Amino acid sequence: MRLCKFLFVGCLSLVSLASHAETLNGLYQVREPVSSQTPEEREQATQRALETLVLRLTGDAKAAQGPGLAAVRKDPQQIISQYGYDAGPPESLQVDFDPVSTDRALRQAGLSLWGTNRPSILGWWLSDSVEGSSLVGDGQASALPLRRAAQHRGLPLRLPLGDLEEQLVATAPNLEGADPAPLRAASERYGADALLAVHAREEGGQWQAKWRLWLGDQKEQGSVQGADTAALADAVLLAVSQRLAPRFVSKPGTASEQLLEVQGMNLERYAALEHLLEPFGAQLQSVEGDRVVYRVNGSPEQVRAQLSLAKLAEVAPGEAQAPAQQGVEGAVAAPTPQLRFRW
Template sequence: MGLSRYFFVGCLSLVSLASHAETLNGLYQVLEPVSSQAPQEREQATQRALQTLVIRLTGDAKAAEGPGLAAIRKDPQQIISQYGYDAGPPESLQVDFDPVSTDRALRDAGLALWGNNRPSILGWWLNDSTEGSSLVGDGQSAAEPLRRAAQHRGLPLRLPLGDLDEQIVATAPNLESADPAPLRSASERYGADALLAVHAREEAGQWQAKWRLWLGDKAEQGSVQGADTAALADAVLLAVSERLAPRFAVKAGVSSEQLLQVQGMTLERYAALGHLLEPFGAQLQRVDGDRIVYRVNGSSEQLRSQLSLAKLQEVPAGEALAPQPVQPPVAEGAAPAPLPPAEPEPQLRFRW
């Protein structure tokens, strides 16, 4: 049975893409520390949870204060499904927001939303304190503030093992360098989408950090400070989220509609590719052998960023020639049948 027939009869299994992007679970669940379970404390924590969620979904720290969400700020219960308390530490209010009503409220407010399929990030984090210099490795107690901050900011963060070879590579000069080559070589074993380098230093009881982020051919950098390692980790990952979100967030009714062709399709890739394109309202248009065409609503740059998570390569314009309509055989004495109309040309072409 051919690939095209499989697509249309729907005999598909949900499998993962040949990529390292991660689908985040718990994106709409927020934990906010509290000092008590008093009603006033709960109300304040609920407002903080709302702001945290809006930043997670938009990457915009000011979005929650916009006029479009005034009604939600006044009564956040309309998008909350349930709440409870987590013993911690620290003790926290756990707020579960309803994904459907939340997305609708944010889109009605004119906000662009970042879906739950996000680039995995490998974090090289070096702490310099009065106790010495140490690379934060997976499984260490020092990794816990980083994991909490990543969950709080909606980012899939991974950490290296922190073995001797990695400690030799993850020096302060390498972490602060604009050249990621040494870290990239050491990162290959982890297969993450993005590379995050952080050099954190404690000075006079305060923490400050310089960070660099590489995803694809784009690099970002910045510096933050915090009262302790937990606050510093949250500040770093908030900054990373704010830089990444514009590449992926889609605003309803604003992005341009266009055709996207993907070559090299197999049955195993179909369902997962559809999931990756969900934020762009993808509609299947046609299948021709191992080529599939979707109608999508999104900017070219956002689509390129999203498809890069699946390690797809863009096909140069000169290589992608559309098949020409073929004149069917004509019986002797019969008038030739009209050629079928040419299919509309995809604006973007990618291949596996």
């Protein structure tokens, strides 16, 4: 039976997604800077780590202070597996939260979660300082604050190589312009889902940045400030995370049950789709040929956003439907899926 084959392969291994989206490792591990290892400092850093994690998983800056998490705030140890100190620099407290107990606590508090599979972001970051203008390239020392900020905010960030050709493209007008075409052309070889353009400037000992984000046909933009490059990078990635999260996290009360049909399935795609649908509590309903039907909990918009990470195409209502099954006389016909996609 084809269904058994699908399930067998899914249990054997988790096949990487046939897309550019990335599964984040260390999503439940948080580092918060500390000035000492005293019990008071550790307690404060643990509270900050909890707030950071809740924001990562929900996209809601107010969620950590909600009444549903009062017991967790009072005793964070109930969802922590271990913690330790990282010498740095900077010295920090590393807190490892238990994924199962953390997710359970957040869901019991009425919060919806953003899963570990997130859109990969290619970041074009141009810094202007008294020393001149420079593009932050992969492997450079200046990339470290950006990578730390991306990890802190739960985003899969990639950086360009920063070769001469890319330096000629990553100019201030291109980074601040409304047309992403020049950067898109230079970004194709990296195969990321989203494009982030940041122009950072140092003025009077302070840093400020203008940023633009493109994901599909949607655009976001903003400006932030920071005391140094590390603080600025964290502010940019925090702003990006908060703009992206609403596309993938269903607000409590807005999610509904949907039937989702996906066409063009094979063994590899089954494992990828299972992982992609984790945030929606997907339950496999049927398998017929290369078509599968899932029951998912989420709004149509969020399901569409998630499936776009794997480059699935939505099937228009007028396109050919799956052939009707010949059922037993008197049997109730299977319900029609509200959402239909194909590889």
